[in-house]
Amino acid sequence: MRTLAVILGDHLNEDSAAFDGFDPRQDAVWMAEATDESQHVPSHKARTVLFLSAMRHFRDRLRARGLTVIYQELQPGSLAGLLQRDIEQYAPERVICVWPGDFRLKEALSPQVHQFLEDRHFLSTPDDFRRHAEGRKQLRLEYFYREMRRRYRILMEGDQPEGGAWNFDADNREPLPAAGPGKMPPPLRFPPDATTQAVMADVEQQLPGNPGSLASFSWPVTREQALEALQDFVTHRLPLFGRYQDAMWTAEPFLYHSLISSSLNLKLLDPREVLAAVEQAPAPLAAREGFIRQILGWREYVRGLYWLKMPGYAELNALDAQAALPRFYWTGDTEMACLRDAIGQTLEHGYAHHIQRLMVTGLYAMLLGVAPRAIHEWYLAVYVDAVEWVELPNVIGMSQFADGGIMASKPYAASGKYIDRMSNHCGGCRFDPAQSTGPRACPFTTLYWDFLMRHEQTLRKVPRMDMQLRNLVRLKPEQKKAIAEQAADIIRTGCPTTSSSAPAAASAPLWSNV
Numbered sequence: 344m345r346t347l348a349v350i351l352g353d354h355l356n357e358d359s360a361a362f363d364g365f366d367p368r369q370d371a372v373w374m375a376e377a378t379d380e381s382q383h384v385p386s387h388k389a390r391t392v393l394f395l396s397a398m399r400h401f402r403d404r405l406r407a408r409g410l411t412v413i414y415q416e417l418q419p420g421s422l423a424g425l426l427q428r429d430i431e432q433y434a435p436e437r438v439i440c441v442w443p444g445d446f447r448l449k450e451a452l453s454p455q456v457h458q459f460l461e462d463r464h465f466l467s468t469p470d471d472f473r474r475h476a477e478g479r480k481q482l483r484l485e486y487f488y489r490e491m492r493r494r495y496r497i498l499m500e501g502d503q504p505e506g507g508a509w510n511f512d513a514d515n516r517e518p519l520p521a522a523g524p525g526k527m528p529p530p531l532r533f534p535p536d537a538t539t540q541a542v543m544a545d546v547e548q549q550l551p552g553n554p555g556s557l558a559s560f561s562w563p564v565t566r567e568q569a570l571e572a573l574q575d576f577v578t579h580r581l582p583l584f585g586r587y588q589d590a591m592w593t594a595e596p597f598l599y600h601s602l603i604s605s606s607l608n609l610k611l612l613d614p615r616e617v618l619a620a621v622e623q624a625p626a627p628l629a630a631r632e633g634f635i636r637q638i639l640g641w642r643e644y645v646r647g648l649y650w651l652k653m654p655g656y657a658e659l660n661a662l663d664a665q666a667a668l669p670r671f672y673w674t675g676d677t678e679m680a681c682l683r684d685a686i687g688q689t690l691e692h693g694y695a696h697h698i699q700r701l702m703v704t705g706l707y708a709m710l711l712g713v714a715p716r717a718i719h720e721w722y723l724a725v726y727v728d729a730v731e732w733v734e735l736p737n738v739i740g741m742s743q744f745a746d747g748g749i750m751a752s753k754p755y756a757a758s759g760k761y762i763d764r765m766s767n768h769c770g771g772c773r774f775d776p777a778q779s780t781g782p783r784a785c786p787f788t789t790l791y792w793d794f795l796m797r798h799e800q801t802l803r804k805v806p807r808m809d810m811q812l813r814n815l816v817r818l819k820p821e822q823k824k825a826i827a828e829q830a831a832d833i834i835r836t837g838c839p840t841t842s843s844s845a846p847a848a849a850s851a852p853l854w855s856n857v
């Protein structure tokens with residue numbers, strides 16, 4: 344055998360560099376499903392099923408094209424271990440692999456892989472980002488995004504942004520009307536076919552203790568399905584995407600979001616085709632720009648940051664957060680309505696939208712002072728779109744401010760009033776977002792003030808925190824004392840002590856097989 348092309352679970356694009364010069368007479372593809380990949384963090388069953396089903400469909404597609412695919416279905420061990428075994432059996436002259444999506448895997452495969460190839464799925468390379476970062480005192484999405492708009496000539500009129508502005512946030516980010524989202528066409532979902540059902544059986548058998556449910560599994564597992572899902576979004580939800588992208592509503596897990604992150608991250612979709620479909624869609628400019636910013640801006644930016652800063656980035660803990668992750672993150676069993684909703688849908692679908700991740704589960708963890716590694720591992724475990732290059736900067740940088748401001752100019756710190764403004768959760772909750780102390784105080788609000796007090800010295804150095812800190816000065820000493828005492832109780836147990844829900848797991852994780 345001449346070349347063995349290693350195809351990882353998040354490299355399922357036939358135009359990837361792994362197939363350049365591929366000669367079916369002397370080259371082969373290698374793919375494997377290793378349980379370690381679902382156990383180094385206890386991966387949601389839907390995440391594992393999505394990856395493995397998409398891999399098996401991709402394998403079948405390659406075989407139908409006449410390629411030799413050496414494929415190991417789910418078995419114990421590590422990818423590197425399984426690869427080593429097959430290298431010994433097939434003795435290829437050369438092993439190649441597209442640049443993995445996480446640092447750990449790249450390190451693990453390095454002894455066997457002769458050459459890591461550029462991942463052409465992305466619109467910018469780690470070197471592009473390094474050049475962008477050189478000589479800048481601060482990295483900020485806005486500068487990078489404008490460069491990308493100009494480079495790819497997306498939403499541009501000559502050298503100027505279409506509509507005369509680079510962003511239209513003033514027209515976006517509203518809460519839903521009081522009556523809720525009304526009747527919306529449900530997003531297109533894809534019931535499990537025979538291949539997916541076989542994977543589900545394997546996962547239930549070999550990873551029975553992993554978190555999450557498979558009952559609602561209906562994610563796209565092929566490129567055709569992913570394209571249908573994209574079209575469904577562009578037709579039905581894009582026009583209101585921008586306006587309601589930050590809104591939350593009880594038992595409405597998807598609202599106007601695209602649900603394409605997992606298809607993009609598995610490389611079933613190419614970001615170029617997503618951008619083209621959205622740019623040309625008959626939707627308001629504010630919606631199209633708001634969406635394009637996520638793909639051309641944030642998605643590329645976080646990847647650049649990841650490869651620029653790893654491996655040290657994963658260890659950052661600027662706020663010295665040391666608390667354990669509350670146990671209810673694995674069950675949704677909490678009296679806080681917003682957290683119950685966000686975690687409940689996460690366990691059911693492996694999905695929550697951006698604001699739920701940032702301003703509900705992420706915010707609570709930051710205010711509580713959960714150790715960044717613990718909350719990072721939770722996010723990596725529970726979302727179907729989780730791959731470390733995108734998950735880690737969003738968690739460590741954007742949601743926890745554990746990088747001290749490399750990614751975001753200030754911590755996304757807010758009280759329960761933000762959640763009240765952007766959702767209907769508080770109306771049905773036993774806690775009151777306007778109260779910071781007493782039995783009905785919203786834990787977000789108590790912890791918010793306590794967070795500002797605990798980190799006041801550090802936050803004084805963050806320019807955009809001025810206004811929030813000015814409000815802190817208005818609190819009387821006795822109010823501060825009462826808040827600090829109530830917050831200490833919450834921090835000790837992970838949730839309000841008056842709550843009937845389970846206290847924080849100080850040590851033993853809830854999932855059974857880790």
Ligand SMILES: Cc1cc2nc3c(=O)[nH]c(=O)nc-3n(C[C@H](O)[C@H](O)[C@H](O)COP(=O)(O)OP(=O)(O)OC[C@H]3O[C@@H](n4cnc5c(N)ncnc54)[C@H](O)[C@@H]3O)c2cc1C
Nearest residue numbers: 600601602603604637641642696697700701728729734737
């Ligand atoms: C704490 C936290 C953890 C996150 N973890 C992940 C993760 O593991 N994997 C992941 O793909 N995204 C992650 N995100 C980003 C974002 O929340 C998801 O991409 C989005 O919710 C996916 O749903 P959607 O496809 O319906 O997205 P939409 O809301 O429809 O957005 C469109 C697309 O834009 C991209 N996008 C939007 N925001 C971001 C962002 N901040 N960073 C990178 N891409 C973005 C995604 O590809 C997404 O599909 C995280 C965000 C936060 C705050």
